[in-house]
Amino acid sequence: MSTATEPVFKGWAGLDAKACQGNLDFQSFEPKKWDEDDVDVKILYCGICGSDASALSGEWGPVDGVCPQVCGHEIVGEVVKVGSSPENGLKVGQMVGIGAQCDSCRECVDCKNHEEQCCPKMVITFNSPFARGNGKGSISRGGFAKYWRGPSRFAVPIPDELDPALAAPLMCGGITVFNPLEHYGAGTKAKNIGIVGVGGLGHMAILFASAMGAKVTAISRSEAKKEDAIKLGATGYIATGDDLQAAFAAHARSFDLIICTSNPPEFPIADYIPLLRPRGVFCFVGIVPKPLEFGLFPLVMSSAHIAGSNIGNPDGIARMLKFVVEKNIKPWIQRWDMDEINKAMPSFVNGDPRYRFVLVNTDNGGKM
Structure with missing residues (x-):
């Protein structure tokens, strides 16, 4: 296992259905228990998606009375810790992106065919229980945070030629x-x-x-x-x-x-x-x-x-990122300092993005 720094896990959590109205609470949280195919990622950028607003507003189920919801699933950041058996050949210092899925069973026909997005036990990047390894039973935490931990299979390398802020909305949308x-x-x-x-x-x-x-x-x-x-x-x-x-x-x-x-x-x-x-x-x-x-x-x-059509698998995300570089595709984004998330979320819900909001952790090295 290699590591450049020991991360401290803090993020903006939804505690009730008023979270999207500017009431996310910045607090510490427990990441999944460590598995040797995991990576820790210092989050630089995270897009805001409609699914985040749906979860935080209660459309997907109660927000009150459950564990704090750290949403966000268009994550781009720097690998700071790697287990002894990483996939994708990941190394400390590499830029990666994580989308709406962060794990699967690895055993079903779909997983073996590299169609993990169809796995009946797929793990969503936030508010979803991990189902294997040491992390079994841990709840996934998303990208409205300073750091992310999860299986390296779902941390896709970002090409050097691609602005990492522009890569964020590509990871789900x-x-x-x-x-x-x-x-x-x-x-x-x-x-x-x-x-x-x-x-x-x-x-x-x-x-x-x-x-x-x-x-x-x-x-x-x-x-x-x-x-x-x-x-x-x-x-x-x-x-x-x-x-x-x-x-x-x-x-x-x-x-x-x-x-x-x-x-x-x-x-x-x-x-x-x-x-x-x-x-x-x-x-x-x-x-x-x-x-x-x-x-x-x-x-x-x-x-x-x-x-x-569902989201794509990690291999498809990699092909998409290569295509984006080849064709010089640039999503239209507006950047917000992640510390201003309680202003960004109400603006997002109001329909203001033209056409995607990207939150920036400037203290982690993200660029406005």
């Missing part, structure tokens, strides 16, 4: 859209792609799909984000307004693939199916709470598919 774009052949099999929602995930989906060689159309409720969408690489834009059928009338059978990055309370999927070309795919990456309602006849007649 980026891979969430890169994964289905890669899987469904953006730019090759899927030459015409629609992106529903121009936000944290949507703006990265436009960047990726355009860089992959696809013709990209952004789909949003109003004209407000049209200029941004064009700057990001979209060549088309549909403002749906309140009448989707009228807005979509001229675009029937236009898209090989549509990625939905928004997560409204309900989603009118029946209005979107006619946009698909035969054998086209409509893929959700955002969670819509209300069950979908649609007739099967249009789906069957066009041999279309409705799908969902």
Whole structure:
């Protein structure tokens, strides 16, 4: 085992459902118990994701009466401690990123096929119990903190050519859209792609799909984000307004693939199916709470598919980071000092990001 310093684990914890209103509490916490495939990481940057707000506001379950929730799962930092059996060849001093998953069972078919994001025992990067090794039963703690500890398999090396602050939102938001774009052949099999929602995930989906060689159309409720969408690489834009059928009338059978990055309370999927070309795919990456309602006849007649896509595995994250460097892709971020997290979270919930907030631990060496 090698170590450069002994970390002190402190972070901003949610104690009740008012946490997102600027009530996160800075406190010490216990990391997972050490395993020899673990690493400790000095956190420099951490993106804020909608999942963090959902957890801290009680949408995913009670916040009160449970262990303090240290969220954050778009982590980038420097390795400061390495066990005796690290994966990825990690060494002290290396820059790594950790996304929404921090462990898996390592034994199921999906894990053995390097599809850990499909593991039925996947461990989320915050508020999730570890299920193996010395750390079994320990609760995962996320990146709204000074240090992170977890399995080295899920700490992905950051290329030297990539600004680590820009890498942070890629660790969850980026891979969430890169994964289905890669899987469904953006730019090759899927030459015409629609992106529903121009936000944290949507703006990265436009960047990726355009860089992959696809013709990209952004789909949003109003004209407000049209200029941004064009700057990001979209060549088309549909403002749906309140009448989707009228807005979509001229675009029937236009898209090989549509990625939905928004997560409204309900989603009118029946209005979107006619946009698909035969054998086209409509893929959700955002969670819509209300069950979908649609007739099967249009789906069957066009041999279309409705799908969902999870985050990607560590190998996919590594491919994405390489692609980002090759294509010089730069997510649009706004940096906040992590000490100002109780101002950043309410601003995030208010919908202010254009298009991703990144928290910076300046005392650890992060750059504003």
